[in-house]
Amino acid sequence: MDTRPIGVFDSGVGGLTVVKQIMKVMPHENIVYFGDTARVPYGTKSKEAVTKYSKQNVRFLLSKEVKAIIVACNTASSNSLDALRETFDVPIFGVVVPGVEEALRSTKNKKIGVIGTPGTVRSGAYERMICEQDSEMQVFTKACPLFVPLAEEGWTDNEVSRQAAKRYLEELVATGIDSLVLGCTHYPLLKRCIGQTVGEAIKLVDPAKATARRVMAFLKEHDLLNESEGVGEKQFYLSDSTDTFRFVCQKALKHPYEPEIIDIEMY
Amino acid sequence: MDTRPIGVFDSGVGGLTVVKQIMKVMPHENIVYFGDTARVPYGTKSKEAVTKYSKQNVRFLLSKEVKAIIVACNTASSNSLDALRETFDVPIFGVVVPGVEEALRSTKNKKIGVIGTPGTVRSGAYERMICEQDSEMQVFTKACPLFVPLAEEGWTDNEVSRQAAKRYLEELVATGIDSLVLGCTHYPLLKRCIGQTVGEAIKLVDPAKATARRVMAFLKEHDLLNESEGVGEKQFYLSDSTDTFRFVCQKALKHPYEPEIIDIEMY
Missing domain, CATH: 3.40.50.1860 (Rossmann fold)
Known part of the structure; x- marks a missing residue:
């Protein structure tokens, strides 16, 4: 103790x-x-x-x-x-390793999306760790730099955040992912807006x-x-x-x- | 020399x-x-x-x-x-004093708008200096924190920046200002989007x-x-x-x- x-x-x-x-x-x-x-x-x-x-x-x-x-x-x-x-x-x-483990538990079709800051995406940490665990996994990443200032502005679910989410996430949804890691501590604050943009078929994973x-x-x-x-x-x-x-x-x-x-x- | x-x-x-x-x-x-x-x-x-x-x-x-x-x-x-x-x-x-002088030259109806970061708006520097020069002036300020990350993302004139501009500037336009100071060095990068939102009747003032x-x-x-x-x-x-x-x-x-x-x- x-x-x-x-x-x-x-x-x-x-x-x-x-x-x-x-x-x-x-x-x-x-x-x-x-x-x-x-x-x-x-x-x-x-x-x-x-x-x-x-x-x-x-x-x-x-x-x-x-x-x-x-x-x-x-x-x-x-x-x-x-x-x-x-x-x-x-x-x-x-928070990356726990997030990776949660994403691996969540996905059924082995296609995982990861959104985060430019620094997180550039590091390649999520892809590397997901593929180390299971080399059959496909990982699609997207940097969403505007989500942090949107959350800090309190614009978590309005026309501006919805337009930004659409722009950032449209291509990611088209890849066929069934799970999406919220790879930034601010993103859970935008959960509803992100969820509505990607649709119910994609499960949101919060590493926290x-x-x-x-x-x-x-x-x-x-x-x-x-x-x-x-x-x-x-x-x-x-x-x-x-x-x-x-x-x-x-x-x-x-x-x-x-x-x-x-x-x-x-x- | x-x-x-x-x-x-x-x-x-x-x-x-x-x-x-x-x-x-x-x-x-x-x-x-x-x-x-x-x-x-x-x-x-x-x-x-x-x-x-x-x-x-x-x-x-x-x-x-x-x-x-x-x-x-x-x-x-x-x-x-x-x-x-x-x-x-x-x-x-x-850059504030030159911006103030330019705004005073620009306005005809003595109603000036100032947009800037939360720190600039909170300081009250523009209002104070404008009213020191001419106590009949009316100054309307609005913090637009999202404009900086929008400019840095390169989203200077798309649906997201237009929605943000509308949200930030609608009330300011309604006050009847005829001049608007771009009180942040990033804002000239969004000049077209801001100009279209406020309309041609409002003159944009760049302190630079x-x-x-x-x-x-x-x-x-x-x-x-x-x-x-x-x-x-x-x-x-x-x-x-x-x-x-x-x-x-x-x-x-x-x-x-x-x-x-x-x-x-x-x-």
Whole structure:
């Protein structure tokens, strides 16, 4: 048994959808969340920039004595996970492997779609890992850079988001996929709009749920679960103040947590 | 006469539309451009973050021995110009004052619209400066955060940008404005779409042209113009590599300049 917190970082506030899933399966755990709102988004930046920022984020979380770290950001998970594991001596989990496993369970016709930021798509991480598991799989990817600012604007289901979804997803639907991975933590906020665009025949896969389950299994196996009574403590840190935190926090966690602002360039 | 370069910085690549105007009116000048592509956008970040980043950008440009600095970014001009002038001993120009002067020349009915990022609109800089010049002016502002990612996606005139423009600008048109300031360096890239949405009766004001003229007048007055023969040298620096630079550079400057990547956190 280990009462130290679980650390979670994301490029911004989208990772709160991952915190939501952790709280569901492991309510007793203490959680320290860091959102890099001063440098968001990561999805349009280079692998080098994303890796540099991710290392600073991990150093900050380690200063909070976390027992494990979840990289909630798909772009950082796709581009920087190996570099983080080589650099730091703490268990680090990404969202890509759990997302891949969930997609493999979901598909019947072996045709999987993946949408994400330009950085996630460019990395090829989803295709590589899906095909490593089953070489018969066909993977079709599409970068949807506008989905993040649409979600942050609160335009999750209006004429603009529907037109954008149509433009991004039309070709993907035509490939005959039966499962679509939401490969960015912001995309679950657009779930209804994306679902209506691709139709009911295509199942939407959210890696956050599978990630929470995977981390729980690891903690259990290594006797690191927090078995204290009561609901765990939550701490939220951002690198810049933003109105979006309040909006997404209320939407994802149904509670008005107060974030603390820190200078991430110090780490 | 002074052959030292003019320094220009922007949050990203939008400021190349300002470089274009400088090259038009002062072709002999050497120019050093810095685009903070590692931390773009500024428009959704706090005043504190924007000021901190802007100071680092000025320190970098000073290391290139510039004779004057243009803050091409409206968000930084609106939020951080005073702090920069207090900190550094070099002539520093923003884009807001020239934009205001151009808008005052343009309007006949004394009703001016201003569109910009959330950071620019929140600062109130345009309203304050317009009303300081003429207290009878009525100013109507609207933040259009999605216009930057739309321009960067290359969706400058399609169904998505038209729907977004309609949503953002409908109320502004209804106020009866006869002039609209494009208060963000990215917005001239969407000029056609914005113009069609607001109609021909509303004149679009681009602060970049007036900024270039203002800087030229200052350099002339202080005997700092570069009177060498031939076209000035251009140097482009970014804090992260990005495909967007190539696209916007070709569109704005009609020349494939090669940017150099630097670590802005060192400054």
